[in-house]
Amino acid sequence: MNCKTVQSHLSAYLDRELSGEEMLDIRAHLSECFVCCEEETELRSLKRLLGRLPAIEPSGDLEQRLLAVVGAARTGERKPGRQAPFVLFAGVTACAMAITLAFLSKSHTTPAEATMQSQDIAFEAQRIHDYTGGGDAYGAPIVSAASYAGR
Amino acid sequence: MMRTTLQIQVTEMFFSVTTERVPARLNRAALFDDLVKQTHRQAYSLAFRLTGNSSEAEDLVQESLVRAYRFFHRYDESLPFSSWLYRIMANAHIDMVRRRGRLRTTSIEGSGADGSSTWDLPDPEASPDRLMLESALDEPVQTALMAMTPEFRTAVLLADVEGMAYEEVAEIMKTSVGTVRSRIHRGRKQLRSHLLKNAPETYRSLCDEL
Incomplete structure (x- = not known):
């Protein structure tokens, strides 16, 4: 060699x-x-x-937070069928459109502002949909540390 | 008469299936919770070494555990749960880095300065000098790790920090033993060059001690 x-x-x-x-x-x-x-x-x-690198210890409440997140994933799993979130999403979207139309017809909001509001409502609807049953490509619910901390 | 017997059998089967489902689900939940309790500390430590800071490490562990729970029915019990979790974590980490499209080479939090990180008790056998050198080198090591590609970093951490055999690392990283061998070798050499460039004196002194 x-x-x-x-x-x-x-x-x-x-x-x-x-x-x-x-x-x-x-x-x-x-x-x-x-x-x-x-x-x-x-x-x-x-x-x-x-x-010899030392093990890095997590903060004391990490275990409880992880168990809570896994528990939330479990609760989401028990929801009957996969249709319910889509029905909810459709409903929320329809409401959002109705509200937007009402705003457009009754207020003096400029079209640009109205679009912004519509986008905000649609975003909220998407977020509710994601939280209630939607998931990422792997089927895991989108629950980040940031969103968890906010609750 | 035959029909009645058959009906009873079917009814019994139905009830046995439905009554077993509930405890199975509860058992599965309890089993998974126990696994979370047993593995989360070690998983967090690896996640911190992979990501370089506590908030991303927490996110990584959390995301990996949720994925693990979703696919728990596919878990092969002949493997340690931690290996399976590390596989999910290694892939989630590589995905995360690629998604972000950049490597974190700066802003290394933690390494003792982070309020949420504490260190293991010191080894009473070790000399005070060596302990001091080791803690002085911890941050440069983490910085050097973050400068590596996620594939090299993961391979080196699994082999050298977690003490896994190449075959186990290959299994976790879904690649060949030959690729793992090359990643570990090149990764160690990158790490050494980085340390020699950024913390030469401490690194040299510690190497003499070890």
Whole structure:
């Protein structure tokens, strides 16, 4: 084995992730090559350093918050069928449109302002839909730490 | 008579199915809650190392646990739950970084300065000098980790911090052992270069101690 091959295998050698034959070949090379031996020592120190990194403790209430979020996912799962949120969404959207039309016809709101209001209402409707039963691509409900904290 | 017997059997089957469902769901919920209690601390620690700050770490653990709960019926009990959770977490983290479209190389909170993070009790066997060096190097290590691609960072953390074998890392990262071997090797070398550039004296002193 030449230095280049040995050095490319040094991490796997340190981790004992090579075949017995490869391990022996590298060990033999290291016993006679100062440069590769230095490299091996350095990588070994780095591995030890990473292994000694302290565990980072979460804040005391994380467990309760996680259990609450999982509990919320569970409650969402029990809702009968997948149609209900869509019906609710359709209803909320229809109401939003009706309110927007009423505003447009009865007030002096400019079209731009009206569009903004309509978008706000539609956004709220989407948010309610997401919260009540919608989910991301994985089917998980969209409940972020920020939205949780807000409750 | 035959018909009646059959009806009774079917009725019994129906009731046995319906009555078993409720406890099964409750058991599943209780089992999952226990798994959350057992694994969340370790998962948080890994999430912090992956994301570099406590709020993203909490989000990552939370998102991963919700996904894990959704797909709990697919969980193969022959694997440790933590490995399965880490798989979800590793993928969620890589997705998160890609979605964001940038790597966090600055603004490393935590590492002791963060009020919500505390550290393990010191090892009584270790020399005071080494402990001091180790804590001095913790922040540069985290900064160096954040400068890596999420794939390299995840592979190095799973192997070196979590102490997993390459095959386990490959299983978690849904890739080959050869790819894991390369990611770990290149990741360690990147980490070393970063530390030699940004905290050379502390790093050198600690390497001599170790």
